Amino acid sequence: MKHVFSNDGKAALKAVMTRRPLLAFDFDGTLAPLVPNPQDAQVPQSVQRRLAGLAARVPVAVITGRAAADARARLEFAPCRVIGNHGAEGFEDLPSAAYRAAMDGLRALLRAAPADVREHGLMIEDKAYSIALHYRMARDRDAALAFVRALVKRLPAPLVVSYGKLVVNFTAPEAPHKGDALRRLVAEHACEAAVFIGDDDNDEPAFASAAPDWLTVRIGKHSPASRAMFFLDDHAQMAMLLQDMADALPP
Numbered sequence: 001m002k003h004v005f006s007n008d009g010k011a012a013l014k015a016v017m018t019r020r021p022l023l024a025f026d027f028d029g030t031l032a033p034l035v036p037n038p039q040d041a042q043v044p045q046s047v048q049r050r051l052a053g054l055a056a057r058v059p060v061a062v063i064t065g066r067a068a069a070d071a072r073a074r075l076e077f078a079p080c081r082v083i084g085n086h087g088a089e090g091f092e093d094l095p096s097a098a099y100r101a102a103m104d105g106l107r108a109l110l111r112a113a114p115a116d117v118r119e120h121g122l123m124i125e126d127k128a129y130s131i132a133l134h135y136r137m138a139r140d141r142d143a144a145l146a147f148v149r150a151l152v153k154r155l156p157a158p159l160v161v162s163y164g165k166l167v168v169n170f171t172a173p174e175a176p177h178k179g180d181a182l183r184r185l186v187a188e189h190a191c192e193a194a195v196f197i198g199d200d201d202n203d204e205p206a207f208a209s210a211a212p213d214w215l216t217v218r219i220g221k222h223s224p225a226s227r228a229m230f231f232l233d234d235h236a237q238m239a240m241l242l243q244d245m246a247d248a249l250p251p
């Protein structure tokens with residue numbers, strides 16, 4: 001994987017920006033720096049301003065693990081779409097009754113063990129279409145993760161479990177992932193290509209689903225197994241990359 005500011009990265013960026021691309025971004029760790037409490041996450045002004053400029057010229061979407069309304073409230077521009085819950089929220093045909101029932105199984109387990117949830121410092125983020133269990137605040141993170149793994153074994157209906165940065169996400173088996181959402185948005189907006197930028201393992205389905213002439217960027221240097229084409233060192237380079245995107249757009 002090469003740096004997106006390398007010569008190859010610059011050439012790929014220039015090529016994709018001339019093809020009426022959809023620009024899609026993960027939120028936490030990508031547009032907003034990661035913070036100890038997810039409720040405090042904020043998009044820096046340098047990033048907000050450039051996103052607004054891009055959104056005036058091409059479709060700009062956010063595809064996030066957050067609830068869509070939560071992410072939208074943190075943006076100071078109007079994206080063409082905010083897709084929440086890792087791809088499951090924002091399209092009209094979801095969720096089904098079976099989907100809701102599967103999620104209710106996890107809610108029941110959590111409700112039945114309030115003392116364990118408290119003891120392990122778990123923060124439950126119920127986003128209707130998916131549930132995230134954060135253990136960032138846990139005094140003993142290994143013990144908290146072991147508790148969550150034990151919980152997974154007791155689920156009454158199978159859920160898709162994905163392990164992120166100090167968070168475990170639960171969605172229903174039929175839930176679309178970020179890659180499904182990205183492909184759908186490209187078709188919906190009749191775009192010829194896409195750019196997708198994310199920072200975490202749950203962004204990998206979007207990297208993997210990209211066509212070879214799209215552009216995918218993973219933030220962070222240490223992801224050798226990533227399917228993204230390019231990387232950025234860290235979130236602080238986002239404003240610079242957005243500026244390069246704007247500069248590469250045909251007038």
Ligand SMILES: [Mg+2]
Pocket residue numbers: 026027028029030198199200
């Ligand atoms: Mg992220």
